[in-house]
Amino acid sequence: MPKSSLVPSRVRLKRAYLPAEPDDGARILVDRLWPRGVSKEKAALDEWMKDVGPSTELRKWFGHDPERWDEFRRRYRGELRHHAEELGRLRALAGEGTVTLVYAARDEEHNEAVVLREVLLEGDRHSSGA
Known part of the structure; x- marks a missing residue:
């Protein structure tokens, strides 16, 4: 299985409610829904890739319940298999420089x-069921 050539430090995570910083690089919102109370200016996004966010059904089922985390991860990875173009774009951006995946959830681990x-x-392991 191919291993990613991306440098882990180039793919960062940040809550939408935290201020944008110069070292964030390309800021990409990865939620299907716009974060409540965050203006476009404050979000300082380069792009909104709502299609890579979990489906409405999966998001509602998960409800950010840590006990459902493992199953959420499995189901979400399954959904991501249908978004190869967007994943390729994110990989390309991260290959060029830092990318910050912006999300609204309170729980920074789940x-x-x-x-x-x-x-x-x-890398491309997700397409083989990983």
Whole structure:
């Protein structure tokens, strides 16, 4: 299985409610929904890739319940298999410089950006069921 050539420090995670910083690089919102109370100016996004966010059904089922984390990760990885173009774009951006995956969840350990970062850093392994 191919290993990613991405440098882990180039793919960062950050809550949408934290201020943008120059070293964030390309700031990409990876939620399907816009973060409540965050203006476009404050978000300082380079792009909004809502299609890479979990489906509405999966997001509602998960409800950020840590007990459902492992199953959420499995299901979300399955959904990401249908977004090869967007994943390729994210990998290309990270190959050029730092990319910060922006998300709104309070839980910094159990959210879609964590899974998305894992998938990006693993390379193309996600397409083979990893």
